[in-house]
Amino acid sequence: MKENTRIYTVFVSSGYGGAGGFPESFISNEEIINKLKKECKGIDFIVRDMLKEKLDVGSVLNELENLPEEPDGVLIFGTYKREHYSLALTGLPTIVVYNLFEFMHLPYELYYQKGKVLTTCIDRINTTSPSVSEAMFKDLIEKIKLIQALKKLKESKIISITPHKYMCIVDYKNLPPGYNEKLINSLKSSLGVELIRVKPEEFYESVKMIDIKEAEKIAKMWISEAKGIEDTTEEEVIKSAKMYLGFKMLKEKYNASAITSHMRYLTDSGRVEDMTWPSLGNTEFQKYGIQGLCQDYPHLAATHLLGYYLTGKPSMLGDIMIDPFNNVSIVLHCGAPINPNGNDKVPYTIISHAESPVRGTMKPGSGASSMVELPIGEPVTIWKIDPIKKRIILHTGISVDGHKLYKNFDNIMCRTKLVVKTEAKKVQKHFYMDEYGLHRSAIYSDIREKIENIGNLLGFEVIEEDK
DSSP, X not given: OOOXXXXXXXXXXXXXXXXXXXXXXXXXHHHHHHHHHHHOTTEEEEEEEXXXXXXXXXXXXXXXXXXXXXXXXEEEEOOOSGGGGGGGOSSXXXXXXXXXXXXXXXXXXHHHHHSOEEXXXXXXXXXXXXXXXXXXXXXXXXXXXXXXXXXXXXXXXXXXXXXXXXXXTTTOSSOOTTHHHHHHHHIIIIIOOEEEEXXXXXXXXXXXXXXXXXXXXXXXXXXXXXXXXXXXXXXXXXXXXXXXXXXXXXXXXXXXXXXXXXXXXXXXXXXXXXXOOSHHHHHHHHTTTOEEEESOOHHHHHHHXXXXXXXXXXXXXXXXXXXXTTTEEEEEESOOOSOTTSSOOOOEEEEOOTTOTTTTTTOTTOOOEEEEOOOSSSEEEEXXXXXXXXXXXXXXXXXXXXXXXXXXXXXXXXXXXXXXXXXXXXXXXXXXXXXXXXXXXXXXSOOHHHHHHHXXXXXXXXXXXXX
């Protein structure tokens, strides 16, 4: 079982330092912690009250540095002296909370330049309206939960399976020497994510161990829940189920939270009739919070994972295309989650894979993928984490019906398409494949503010493409 998130919490004051009489109504340090414990499940607060325990900054920093296990973040209440600034600059994800109507010498510029710091405030003397006071406390809780999401990401393992020398060969066309090692090391050093590279031969061996009856059962389940099956056969769906079960076996072996792959065969035969794709299997994984991605993008698998930890929703991987005249971004791939809002289920059709060289013939090797009818009129965030360059790229918009914009829409390029109304002309100015890659994650939520705050906690640059 994974451990709780541990947050080292320091009160540097009693919570009220204003001139005049003591407030009639006051929330004590103990009351704050009790409320946080109630609202923040899975989080342990290691509390130090500097006034009550007669601690100085040096002793607090010394303890923090010498704890048996490094905490996942730091929470500081009240900073009204310069000597307290160093508490926020430990390099750990940190939240500084100032108390309303307590002198607030907060060096924002210092925090944002040298620290991994978020700030917020709370009303400890109940001087604002109840709704505003509650909004303040809710903001604090939401920011604490960002540290919890980063903790979950730090505990995650991603499996990468590809027959190619380099990962991400479709996303970037000019990969530098040592790219794989740079990506693996940056995932670990900046996000805490462990990447496990699995050779295709190990996948082929796992496929040999699959019970054909189990694969047939899963294939029949997929067919029964779909609206229909077009341009492919049940046998192709069974092959997809075998690929899914092979990946599942490896996921369990390595205790992975995500699988990103560029596998196109169940064996090393290389024959067209043996071709298959992971689309339906990835859709199945995402029903249960496991992130499955095609074309081997570990950095996008990390993006998917963080999106899930922030919202409880799966993400769609896709190539991104910009249409500035219809003012939309289009994310497209042969598959997507059928539970885009977490607990929902949208219609989908099982259809041959767009990459198949025998697509449209019903011959073996036609493949099977999911053409998902994604919701319209809902907020969407399109983004990706670049751990090597320590940056996050994003834009947001509202999902719209692509059939109203384009003729023969279902048969153009990839099978599933998410069309998002956005500031497309601004986004297009940022679009440069060699610099930012071709693929993105898309999630059904506007998480712009969460991403901006995550960027601060990680020390990453956040590039808002639509601004």
